[in-house]
Amino acid sequence: MSIAPSLLVVAVTALCTLATRATPFILFGNKRRKVPAAVLFLGEVLPPAVMAALVVYSLKHISFEAQGLWVNEIIGVAATALIHIWRRNTLLSIGIGTVVYMVLVQGAFL
Amino acid sequence: MFPDNRIVKQAFLRTIPVMMGYLVLGVAFGLLLQKAGYHWVWALGISLFVFAGSMQFVLVGLLSQDASLTTVAVTTLLVNSRHLFYGLSFIERFKAMGKRGLYMVFSLTDETYALLCAVGDVGSTEDRDRLSWWMALLDQSYWVTGSVVGAVLGSHITLDITGIDFAMTALFTVIFVEQWIAAKNRLPAIIGMVCAIVSLSFLGPDRFLLPALVATVAMLLAARNLVEVRR
Numbered sequence: 001m002s003i004a005p006s007l008l009v010v011a012v013t014a015l016c017t018l019a020t021r022a023t024p025f026i027l028f029g030n031k032r033r034k035v036p037a038a039v040l041f042l043g044e045v046l047p048p049a050v051m052a053a054l055v056v057y058s059l060k061h062i063s064f065e066a067q068g069l070w071v072n073e074i075i076g077v078a079a080t081a082l083i084h085i086w087r088r089n090t091l092l093s094i095g096i097g098t099v100v101y102m103v104l105v106q107g108a109f110l
Numbered sequence: 111m112f113p114d115n116r117i118v119k120q121a122f123l124r125t126i127p128v129m130m131g132y133l134v135l136g137v138a139f140g141l142l143l144q145k146a147g148y149h150w151v152w153a154l155g156i157s158l159f160v161f162a163g164s165m166q167f168v169l170v171g172l173l174s175q176d177a178s179l180t181t182v183a184v185t186t187l188l189v190n191s192r193h194l195f196y197g198l199s200f201i202e203r204f205k206a207m208g209k210r211g212l213y214m215v216f217s218l219t220d221e222t223y224a225l226l227c228a229v230g231d232v233g234s235t236e237d238r239d240r241l242s243w244w245m246a247l248l249d250q251s252y253w254v255t256g257s258v259v260g261a262v263l264g265s266h267i268t269l270d271i272t273g274i275d276f277a278m279t280a281l282f283t284v285i286f287v288e289q290w291i292a293a294k295n296r297l298p299a300i301i302g303m304v305c306a307i308v309s310l311s312f313l314g315p316d317r318f319l320l321p322a323l324v325a326t327v328a329m330l331l332a333a334r335n336l337v338e339v340r341r
Contacts (some may be wrong), residue, residue: 006152006173009182013169014159016186017193021218024197029205032183038334043199043325045337047227048289049302049326050195053319054220055286056306058279060315073279084287090228094127097280102273 071106112237120232121244128221129252131278132163136256139166143261146174150235157257161217161250165189166257191320194221195327203239210243217246225249228285275325297337301329 028035059077062070080097087093112120127192140153160166168189172182197204204211218226225245232238290299302322309322330337 005176005258006148007145009173009177010152010156010160010169012182013156013162013165013172013186016183017160017162017165017190018216020187020190021197022215023194025204025215028198028201031205038331039198039201041334041338042330043201045295045298046327047194047199047292048296048299049285049305049330050323051227051286051289052299052302053280053306053322054224054282055279055325056303056310056322057220057319058282059272060310060318062125073276076276077230077279077283078225080283081287084284085291086192090284090288091123091126093169093284094277094280097283098130098274098277101276101280107271 061080072101075104112233112240114240117237117240118244121241121248124138124225124241125248126253127277127281127284128225128249128276131221131275131281132249132252133256133259134275135278136253136264137260139170140257140260140262141161141264142170143257144166144264146170148173148261152260153257153261154254157250157254161253162190162217162251188320192220192323193218195323203242206235207239207243210239214243214246214254217250219249221281222246222249224282224285228288267339295337297333298330301333302326305329 024039028039038083055077059073062073063072076097079100083096084090084093136157139157140150143153143156144150156166156169163185168185172185177185197215200214200218204214207214215260222245226242229238229242229245232241286299290296293299306318306322309318309325312318313321322338
């Protein structure tokens with residue numbers, strides 16, 4: 001590793017990451033102009049749609065071909081969702097869901 | 111207005127799931143960077159100034175391959191392209207937050223985005239914004255701490271915590287369920303889910319998210335009347 005080229009790579013990564021995050025604000029954040037209605041609409045309806053996509057995204061590596069690899073994830077997600085519907089307590093649902101998943105992947109009961 | 115300590119405590123409680131995930135993934139990142147021959151100061155700097163989970167793992171690869179700056183730029187834009195859509199929900203909110211709003215834009219990761227979507231009613235607008243800011247700040251502090259710990263301790267960590275990063279999947283799941291229950295109209299959630307699954311099955315895990323989000327936006331705009339009328 002050499003310092004200057006590595007610094008450049010990190011700087012470019014930082015700038016490009018910021019660029020993706022700042023784009024909506026640069027495009028629609030102008031103080032004098034009103035935000036277009038279509039953008040306001042998207043801003044309002046996107047969160048549940050994106051959250052669905054993020055659940056899939058965080059499970060993207062599960063494979064239905066390899067036996068058993070996906071069972072832990074599905075059980076973990078189902079446990080989390082069911083406990084949440086039952087108690088509506090975020091930390092409880094995430095805590096129990098995660099413990100269930102950890103027990104399954106570490107094979108404590110297998 | 112709530113006192114600071116109450117806001118901070120609330121922010122801490124709400125970010126506990128992110129803390130579990132970020133500490134573990136941060137340690138994994140720090141470890142990887144240390145194995146690639148970098149001092150822990152690099153882990154600190156990268157987590158402070160880049161602050162993008164999956165991209166930082168890709169970055170370790172780019173650093174050790176001596177990738178060209180063009181490759182680095184294009185890869186970063188592609189890997190982080192999903193962030194293009196997150197800001198759309200917070201344009202007015204962040205604008206009203208002034209200087210703190212700039213940090214909110216910089217630090218809008220998947221997990222902070224999810225927490226902000228679920229922030230709900232917190233007394234006044236001002237309290238909501240302070241809570242949001244503290245959550246964003248705490249999230250990054252977990253990530254930075256994890257990265258540095260991973261890079262310093264390296265492979266001395268032996269505690270078996272395999273699977274604890276599932277906390278983040280669980281966080282997304284819980285917020286999805288919350289929004290599903292609260293929604294007057296479930297079409298957006300269904301559209302998002304269907305687009306993601308279809309895209310994943312056609313394009314595979316590494317390239318599916320951006321097309322899924324683009325398709326979601328297109329379908330939401332096309333179904334705008336349906337979504338708005340039934341709301």
